[in-house]
Amino acid sequence: MKPLNWKEDFRGALTGWYRAEKRDLPWRRTRNPYHIWISEVMLQQTRVDTVIPYYARFTERFSDMKELAYAPEEELMKMWEGLGYYSRARNLQSAVREAYETYGEVPADPEKFGKLKGVGPYTEGAVMSIAYGIPAPAVDGNVMRVLSRVLLIDEDIAKPKTRRIFEEAVMELIDKDDPSSFNQGLMELGAVVCTPRRPKCLLCPVRELCGAYHEGREEELPVKSKKKKQQSFPHIVIAVHDGEGRWLMEQRPEDGLLAGMWQFPTAETADPEEAVRIVSERHGLTVGPIDEAVRFRHVFTHRIWEVTAYTASVPDGGTPEGRSGWFRPEELDTLTLPNPTKKVRSALGI
DNA sequence: AACTCGTGGAT
DNA sequence: TATCCAAGAGT
Numbered sequence: 001m002k003p004l005n006w007k008e009d010f011r012g013a014l015t016g017w018y019r020a021e022k023r024d025l026p027w028r029r030t031r032n033p034y035h036i037w038i039s040e041v042m043l044q045q046t047r048v049d050t051v052i053p054y055y056a057r058f059t060e061r062f063s064d065m066k067e068l069a070y071a072p073e074e075e076l077m078k079m080w081e082g083l084g085y086y087s088r089a090r091n092l093q094s095a096v097r098e099a100y101e102t103y104g105e106v107p108a109d110p111e112k113f114g115k116l117k118g119v120g121p122y123t124e125g126a127v128m129s130i131a132y133g134i135p136a137p138a139v140d141g142n143v144m145r146v147l148s149r150v151l152l153i154d155e156d157i158a159k160p161k162t163r164r165i166f167e168e169a170v171m172e173l174i175d176k177d178d179p180s181s182f183n184q185g186l187m188e189l190g191a192v193v194c195t196p197r198r199p200k201c202l203l204c205p206v207r208e209l210c211g212a213y214h215e216g217r218e219e220e221l222p223v224k225s226k227k228k229k230q231q232s233f234p235h236i237v238i239a240v241h242d243g244e245g246r247w248l249m250e251q252r253p254e255d256g257l258l259a260g261m262w263q264f265p266t267a268e269t270a271d272p273e274e275a276v277r278i279v280s281e282r283h284g285l286t287v288g289p290i291d292e293a294v295r296f297r298h299v300f301t302h303r304i305w306e307v308t309a310y311t312a313s314v315p316d317g318g319t320p321e322g323r324s325g326w327f328r329p330e331e332l333d334t335l336t337l338p339n340p341t342k343k344v345r346s347a348l349g350i
Numbered sequence: 351a352a353c354t355c356g357t358g359g360a361t
Numbered sequence: 362t363a364t365c366c367a368a369g370a371g372t
Contacts, residue, residue, distance in 0.1 A: 050359090301357090339357065
């Protein structure tokens with residue numbers, strides 16, 4: 001049985017440790033709710049070290065809500081290029097515009113903030129608690145891992161409904177005098193001490209309060225079911241250049257994977273001859289002989305592209321049709337290119 | 351509820 | 362190389 005003052009001991013040990021040991025991160029140096037919001041969206045499924053340079057550039061270019069609200073989408077996407085999950089950027093801009101026009105600021109109300117596009121249960125709690133000191137749960141993967149161990153919760157954390165159990169636990173435990181340090185303390189603990197494998201229990205401020213530590217079960221928790229492995233798809237790229245050093249680029253559809261991003265003409269087939277026919281037809285030109293340039297595998301969360309890239313030339317580029325165009329190498333920098341396209345570009349030396 | 355949506359680092 | 366996974370949200 002837990003002692004009567006267990007909750008107070010836990011929240012005191014956690015927040016005390018956090019205030020003393022927290023990493024010095026850029027978004028911990030501001031109290032600007034809008035900047036904190038940006039950081040939380042960037043950090044969704046994305047590592048701290050990856051986010052840091054993006055956060056710096058983004059908050060400089062779009063320093064207030066009005067700047068982001070009315071920025072050109074191409075510039076927004078260029079700033080997000082390489083960060084992945086691109087709908088996050090479009091949803092963030094849409095939500096910032098909505099908040100700016102409706103409230104003139106980031107609303108200090110979980111009900112209102114949580115209705116904004118791209119703001120789910122985690123981001124709602126994180127921004128409300130960190131920016132405004134509102135006691136709201138911010139349950140991410142770290143929090144579920146830490147609390148599953150501390151409280152010996154063996155529900156499958158891969159199941160969507162399980163998150164509610166942890167939200168209720170957080171509301172039981174949260175420090176109402178400092179919800180920010182409590183929520184960030186749980187996440188910080190999960191990030192640097194209570195790691196997925198080989199947790200550093202000897203460095204843990206709540207070790208003596210942890211059920212898993214006492215039972216020697218810290219490596220068994222959390223319980224997380226495996227997801228099925230990705231399917232592979234052939235992916236042929238035909239990088240077409242004209243006689244004047246320009247390359248044919250096409251824009252992906254507005255919806256789905258890598259929405260709206262630019263790529264060298266691409267066909268989802270394993271047959272190079274078929275790819276040439278598809279690309280020729282799609283762009284209204286006659287693609288000549290092809291030369292293999294590079295092969296690689298690009299792994300997404302839910303699928304794998306087996307990419308084979310070829311180069312080909314056409315005597316006269318002609319007029320681009322639809323969502324496509326001819327670009328000189330330096331002009332490619334103005335387009336938003338996903339990583340697979342950057343890999344091809346790099347292999348072509350352009 | 352299950353699937354979609356990127357990327358890069360750790361083991 | 363294979364697998365996991367990292368401050369999730371939308372559909």
